[in-house]
Amino acid sequence: MEKAENINLHMREIEDHFKAAISVDCVIFGYDESELKVLTLDCNMDPYLGLPSLLGDLVKNDENLDEAATRILYQRTGITDVFLEQVKAFGELDRHPMGRVVTIAYYALIKVDEYGQNGMESKHNAKWRTIGSLKEMAFDHKKILNASLHLLRKRLIEYPLWMKLLPEHFSLPELQNLFEAVLAKPLDKRNFRKKISKLGIIKEVGKKQEDVPHRPAKLYAVNEKKLREDYSFLLKNPFVS
Amino acid sequence: MEKAENINLHMREIEDHFKAAISVDCVIFGYDESELKVLTLDCNMDPYLGLPSLLGDLVKNDENLDEAATRILYQRTGITDVFLEQVKAFGELDRHPMGRVVTIAYYALIKVDEYGQNGMESKHNAKWRTIGSLKEMAFDHKKILNASLHLLRKRLIEYPLWMKLLPEHFSLPELQNLFEAVLAKPLDKRNFRKKISKLGIIKEVGKKQEDVPHRPAKLYAVNEKKLREDYSFLLKNPFVS
């Protein structure tokens, strides 16, 4: 009796209670020209007109949060098979001028060369901007970006996530530049190479850089076999376990 | 013109769009009798009748997520000044039988002795259960617990969060037991003591255990001065930076 009342009360609460819109915002990281970049739009909403914003959308009623993030990525970039991980929820009262919108932040890692091939950048008005150039952003997106970058730095040290940002063939100097760009600090070349080679998850492809005005670097690719043995979750499931 | 339309479209989307209820669920950790425990309720909702559940509530329209978590803690335990950190959002479609409820998980660390003094346990029907005993839980709360425990383990290694779980005066064996309970693995006594003493954030209080049938252990307390120097954020702001 009392229990049934409790349940009814609870049902009513959910039915009648203030409900908020739920959105997903994606911090889409790319690595290009030795710099870490984020895909942004120009905000078209007061009072943030013209400021860079992340790519986001409201969550639909038939998709869970991961699916919403995947959909947004696909709609905005045409890319599937993306590495995505949830960062956290942001729910300040005043974070959205149109009302209460709680947003779930995700970060994504994509290969800029594949994205560029689809020619999606101009189609969707999305712009790659370097991390350093993003001083002011729309909504609380700067806060979201900072939290995402913080997480990315931790993840990059723990897991070989860099493979999600690089083209199929890459050189060790490129890889080191990527680390330096993400971690925002210089690394020792010899120590870096030692650490990478001990991981054993890259292999030479027998090619070299071309058209460079200096000694060309050897090119490497991810060693899928070794990767499967040590980090199978990175292949199977795009979401870090 | 086009922009204004866009904004109107966006407003309408937020106004009209499917909105979900947003809740906060708290994984309240406590340490007692050499075991890591979680504060739970008995679920009174089908189909989870009688299963242990976390303490949660819907988020109100005038509070942000952190405030909601703090309020839930206070209402359920009477404790203020709690250490809280967001874990992540959980938003599976079928996670709540009454409809779409996206929940934001937090974990909290409280001192069981203070909580017990308030006599809140019986008043609120909340029960301390050991981690090991929680095999099946209501909703997706087992998943939430696992994610929270995972985060706690990482945090405990990085920061002296254990001070949030221990009484004012504690012994080194107690502290080591806490680590072993959270990490679920045995630690070497001498190495453990070396590491703790090198941190320099605890000091002897000049007392010993009483009423133990063996050599009594020395009691320690947190060295607030050193803590302020090294981890001021743990005192100022309950949320990990």
Add this chain to the structure above:
DNA sequence: TCAAAAGTGTTCCAGTTACACCCATGA
């Protein structure tokens, strides 16, 4: 032959692990 970046090993220090015995207390 020069400029520019690629590539390569060794030494040192610090932090982690492994390990065994004596001590203080109450019964």
Add this chain to the structure above:
DNA sequence: TCATGGGTGTAACTGGAACACTTTTGA
């Protein structure tokens, strides 16, 4: 005096940090 857990140091190992010169290519 015995049982129980508290308290202590050292040696080997491992991972990270510092560091400078030779090689390969295109211009």
